[in-house]
Amino acid sequence: MIKVHEYLEKNIDVAKEKMLYELETSEKDILIKESEETTGGLFKSKKSKIEVILKDDIIEYSKQLIIDIAEKMGLEIKIEAKKRDDFIKLNLISNNNAILIGKNGKTLDSLQTILRSSIQNHTGFKVNIIIDIEDYREKQQRNIERNIKNIAYEVKNTGVPVTLDPMNSYERRNVHNICGNIPGITTESIGEEPERYIVIKRKE
Structure with missing residues (x-):
């Protein structure tokens, strides 16, 4: 499961500083959403809120989901992951690439759609994650x-x-x-x- 880390502070910079310290990570290894939230009772105030997920958590979740699907299809699979600033790429290697790719890449596209939807349903984040099979897409x-x-x-x-x-x-x-x-x-x-x-x- 992908954990969503939340921080509520007086401003975004303070929230980010606390998050980076507690998670022992850097901004290139996370995905982040920023918002404002009203707190307090009679004397209300606005605070800055950030929600964070780790790219490594996304990768581990994605690998397990793909492996589970591949096993149901009777396939053995290996997955190589690469983190980029604006997307995550998973390159698959299986004992039957043709089945995973499908006609005109339709099965591969469906697998990518399932993964993106699953991540969004669990975290609320739209993650740009690309699934490829031995560089088929390239x-x-x-x-x-x-x-x-x-x-x-x-x-x-x-x-x-x-x-x-x-x-x-x-x-x-x-x-x-x-x-x-x-x-x-x-x-x-x-x-x-x-x-x-x-x-x-x-x-x-």
């Missing part, structure tokens, strides 16, 4: 970037718009970002989820 990202660039330059040369297959919001954002770096090209998202898609067009 390889896919490179392939997608190469393919989208090829399509964009073809559109730029011919002037003929290209409609892509429906994508999730993460994939669409990727396409918008890639095309945004190509002069003379614009993109437009059309339709409703889950059939929302992108059209790549030449700027007029």
